[in-house]
Amino acid sequence: MIISLSPRATLLETIPFPAVTVCNMNGAKKSVAEDIDQNQSNDSDSLFEKHMLRKLCRDNELMSGSKVNASWSKMQNFMVKVSQPCHTMLVACLWRSEEMPCHAMFNPEITDEGMCCSFNKVKRNFIYRNPRQLHGLNYTFPYPSIDWTPESGYPPDAPANANPWRVFGPGKGLGLTIVLDAELFDYYCSSTASVGFKVLLHSPVETPRVSEFAYFITPGDEARVEITPKISTTTPDLVNIPESKRRCVFTSERNLRFYRTYTQRNCELECQSNFTLQECKCVPFYLPKDSSTRICGTADDECVENVKDITEKRLPEDYKNRTGWEKPRNINCSCLPSCVQIFYTKQMSTGKLEDMFNVQKSFLGGKNLSYYKQNMAVVHFFFVENYFTSFEKGEIFGFTDFLSSTGGLLGLFLGFSFMSAAEIAYFVTIKVLFSKLRKNQRKENITQTRIFKSLPFAE
Structure with missing residues (x-):
């Protein structure tokens, strides 16, 4: 693709x-x-x-x-x-x-x-x-x-x-x-x-x-x-392509906890909020949170800064070296760009x-x-x-396109066509099968001839 x-x-x-x-x-x-x-x-x-x-x-x-x-x-x-x-x-x-x-x-x-x-x-x-x-x-x-x-x-x-x-x-x-x-x-x-x-x-x-x-x-x-x-933007035919290949996310594919609309930055802020709550049991005043969540105070400053380093500066290896910290269960939030973004x-x-x-x-x-x-x-x-x-992302070379393009190129440079493909299939399968059948038939004829010659002659 x-x-x-x-x-x-x-x-x-x-x-x-x-x-x-x-x-x-x-x-x-x-x-x-x-x-x-x-x-x-x-x-x-x-x-x-x-x-x-x-x-x-x-x-x-x-x-x-x-x-x-x-x-x-x-x-x-x-x-x-x-x-x-x-x-x-x-x-x-x-x-x-x-x-x-x-x-x-x-x-x-x-x-x-x-x-x-x-x-x-x-x-x-x-x-x-x-x-x-x-x-x-x-x-x-x-x-x-x-x-x-x-x-x-x-x-x-x-x-x-x-x-x-x-x-x-x-x-x-x-x-x-x-x-x-x-x-x-x-x-x-x-x-x-x-x-x-x-x-x-x-x-x-x-x-x-x-x-x-x-x-x-x-x-x-x-x-x-x-x-x-x-x-x-992205053409609708990319909906069926896995995220790992198209490298973007449609809003309907990923529901964020706080935000109605998926964007890469909204995802990153929500990731930082969720991760801070997981590790520090609080959320800074400027991040999204619900009304029951505790707002971080001075006692949480070191923890909040550590989380910020990991989520914003992308330093997971530094995480292991911090005193009193264990490697978290989920660091990667997979905040890919939106398929339609501005x-x-x-x-x-x-x-x-x-x-x-x-x-x-x-x-x-x-x-x-x-x-x-x-x-x-x-x-x-x-x-x-x-x-x-604006730039539209779309699939221009899928599996069907590959087959048609391959056939066209072979036909152009090698005289290749569907008849050629049928002939190849014939020689590879049917001809080999018939050759094997003829060989088996010859063996049977030879065996019958030997049996006939071994019988006693009688007038």
Whole structure:
């Protein structure tokens, strides 16, 4: 069997605009973090907040002495308390050149980077199997939503403004523009050695992994993010081909525990969650889990990091060398790519914001030009082509094709045909059989002749 990738021109309006997740690198607001630091109380809530503050700021020295466990409600309340809310991070939002309220477009999202803001993700009940049993924040969707997946796509009667949103042409004027405020005056710590934002483009049905894959946007810059979609599809005839040969998975073939739609990244996150629960008896706050699962605290940090090394860095041999660890029963999650998948690549260019030019009033958010230059960033997201190239995986050389192709080639170069095959079969089987029968018949005739000659002569 030979599998081919056939390029096809695909119209832009058949796919959604990517989900966009934005996170401030500030781990906690200074105005709130200082109050937590100065709190002298030793009650469980105060100790928990101090522990989580150190964890967000990656302050290992100050974390080393405490062993704190967390409930989801505590974790959620703390994240909301210390993080920059979406309504202050997002100053202005334009969708297809129309200014819209940012709170109607972005929803809060707890990620591995902390509290972030996400645009164009599908509803929770379209992402998860049992959303009411899972931890999460409340989402708002003032516009109609549809159950979109990479395999099913948009139904023919889907409204033009249905979530996940799509665009009907390329260019900045038909994309997304956002104005971000870093609030540098309220920085307490950073997840990196710089200030600004982490931004990630991802599928609307996936949970973002910001810490590993996001790119940076710096305050004082205007950025243009040119997006190119990459889509691979699969012909229906590959359903009967084993996974090991086609090297991809259809959604109907593998039911994930938490996610409704199979994607490679959803599978990897679920694998990490299940494996952490198996080994550590808890799950980190940013991974999928049900409402009864304990959230990992400081006592579990070493175990969680070990699991992360194995599942993300693919280091099973390192597993054996860790003190107190035995080789796990199941490390390999077999997270093959989806047979119908979509991801987005980007090309980014930036320039400095200047106050010598006219600035749109809504972009300032009531601040002056000096603050605008130091704290804010303007980002434009858009597609660059009206058509894009998708690749279809299909079987072009199966067993039937092999037989017909072999016969054709032999006929071309050797004069081979079905009659030739019949002649070969004749000479190999029938002729040999008849030759053997004749040989046996001769032996019988010779025997009868000898018997006749041995009889006595009588008159």
